[in-house]
Amino acid sequence: MGEQLPGRTAPQMTERIQQVADRAFAATFKRLFTFALLYEDSEVDNRVLGLDSHSRVLAVSGAGCGVAGLLAAHPARIDAIDTNPHHLALAALKVAATRRVTSYGEFYQLLGRGRHGDPERTLQPLMSDLPAWVGQYWSANHRRFRHNLYAEGLVGTLQRWLRRKVRVDADFLHGLHRLPPADRLARLSPILTSIERAWPMRALVNTPLFLLGIGVNFEQRQRNLRENRAATMMEVVTAHLGRLAQTDLETNWFVWVGLTGEFNHDHPEAVPPYLRAENHQRALAAPTRVAFHRQSLQRMIADAAPGQWSHFSLCDVLDWLPAAAQRQLLHGIARVGGPGALVLTRSVESGCVVDRAGLSDRYERVEPASSQASEQERTRLYGRVDVYRVLG
Ligand SMILES: C[S@@+](CC[C@H](N)C(=O)[O-])C[C@H]1O[C@@H](n2cnc3c(N)ncnc32)[C@H](O)[C@@H]1O
The missing domain is CATH 3.40.50.150 (Vaccinia Virus protein VP39)
Incomplete structure (x- = not known):
């Protein structure tokens, strides 16, 4: 059993450690170019x-x-x-x-x-x-x-590495879009598996470097794990990709940039x-x-x-x-x-x-x-x- 600091309960200690980690996260994050694209709609x-x-x-x-x-x-x-x-x-x-x-x-x-x-x-x-x-x-x-x-910054670099592994193109996305949303997961499943197995994903996903790379601090990581009832960030990422697959893939510019490195230039609302x-x-x-x-x-x-x-x-x-x-x-x-x-x-x-x-x-x-x-x-x-x- 680890020793507790006098006057602090175990949850208080965990919270304190998380706050200290997030101070270091904030000091590091502000020195890094992470996002070329706003990940909000x-x-x-x-x-x-x-x-x-x-x-x-x-x-x-x-x-x-x-x-x-x-x-x-x-x-x-x-x-x-x-x-x-x-x-x-x-x-x-x-x-x-x-x-x-x-x-x-x-x-x-x-x-x-x-x-x-x-x-x-x-x-x-x-x-x-x-x-x-x-x-x-x-x-x-x-x-x-x-x-x-859009291939620059930490997110862009991570996506570039993944693209080399999964090799998805615009034709694949158009084909996926034509499937009923309920059938898309089956088509995506081999890709999700190769993402889970791919270096750098496997090596990085549960490290602070991954959190910096996707712009999620420790506080938000905890919220993500709780909300997804997940034990690891890999489970959070997989659940997220599953949700994305249900969206209108023709206009979802986050999916396009992630999987092809480009917007869908053929659609004015994408x-x-x-x-x-x-x-x-x-x-x-x-x-x-x-x-x-x-x-x-x-x-x-x-x-x-x-x-x-x-x-x-x-x-x-x-x-x-x-x-x-x-x-x-x-x-x-x-x-x-x-x-x-x-x-x-x-x-x-x-x-x-x-x-x-x-x-x-x-x-x-x-x-x-x-x-x-x-x-x-x-x-x-x-x-x-x-x-x-x-x-x-
Ligand atoms: C909260 S982050 C998370 C990622 C966000 N969903 C996105 O797509 O950019 C968004 C931006 O907020 C900035 N930020 C975080 N905490 C901040 C604060 N307390 N005051 C001002 N900016 C902050 C970060 O530097 C980052 O550029």
């Missing part, structure tokens, strides 16, 4: 947020597809925030290209196909309205567009909304003021005055936090947003974070928007996608 966001020309949005950026997608709704202001400068710089680039590259063909070449013959020359003029550090970042990293942006022609056209005329903040959401909220934002788009940041920190952040957002403010959040859990935090007197879940969003979310990574309204 930003089509859902614009549907449920209902932005207008008075809206002021505080949005965690991740890889920035969601932030760029907000421009089509012409909100008054967007404050994009992320602790990871790689992701924030990519978000800034996506926003600048969406607003400034007037030729849809050129825009799609850069961010739809993720490659460009002369990325340095194309990116350079987009930097003029962005913070100086973003310009420096892209002068050093424009080569990411030489071959395929890309994140900011990459669609009509949204790009609207975004070109957006009067929105956009700022980029390299800091934590907790710091930003603690320092903010009430009334600064009407909408808060949190990605799945709450899942990365222990219960007490979730409560504190939701408290802060209610203070800053004030009555009527909307909060969009995703969680791998099926339980309601507001109820768990004992804040149902401060927030109401917006329905049917939240249930519909949870059903529509194409990534199938989340148990729920919720929109909460701050109560008066």
Whole structure:
């Protein structure tokens, strides 16, 4: 039997160890370029947020597809925030290209196909309205567009390794899509087995390196294991692939990028909304003021005055936090947003974070928007996608 520290129970010790591990995770994660693509279905966001020309949005950026997608709704202001400068710089680039590259063909070449013959020359003029550090970042990293942006970063690298093992192409995906959803798992089964057996999957899947590579910290890993009643992350990954197989495979851009390294360029809705022609056209005329903040959401909220934002788009940041920190952040957002403010959040859990935090007197879940969003979310990574309204 291991010794306990005086005054601490075994679950308290486990929680403490997890918190220390997550501090190390956060310090490492913010130095790594993990995501070239936002692993959230930003089509859902614009549907449920209902932005207008008075809206002021505080949005965690991740890889920035969601932030760029907000421009089509012409909100008054967007404050994009992320602790990871790689992701924030990519978000800034996506926003600048969406607003400034007037030729849809050129825009799609850069961010739809993720490659460009002369990325340095194309990116350079987009930097003029962005913070100086973003310009420096892209002068050093424009080569990411030489071959395929979406095969870059830790997630892209992991997917590239897997593709070498499973050798799936666009024809396979079209064929899978034509099968009834119930029959697709049988067709996928040999692929799931080869993923389970493939190096690096087998070697990495239960290590912290894998968590860093897929952007899941220890707190969210525990939530994933609990929710899937799984003992290992391999079981979580397999269950996730099974859920993905049931979706509309023609338009599920997460499946396409994962299995082929490309979007389905033949289908106009098989890309994140900011990459669609009509949204790009609207975004070109957006009067929105956009700022980029390299800091934590907790710091930003603690320092903010009430009334600064009407909408808060949190990605799945709450899942990365222990219960007490979730409560504190939701408290802060209610203070800053004030009555009527909307909060969009995703969680791998099926339980309601507001109820768990004992804040149902401060927030109401917006329905049917939240249930519909949870059903529509194409990534199938989340148990729920919720929109909460701050109560008066
Ligand atoms: C929570 S992660 C998880 C992956 C996410 N579902 C995605 O597809 O990007 C999304 C982004 O949140 C950022 N992040 C995590 N915790 C944060 C915090 N407390 N404040 C600001 N950004 C945070 C990460 O750096 C990352 O870029």
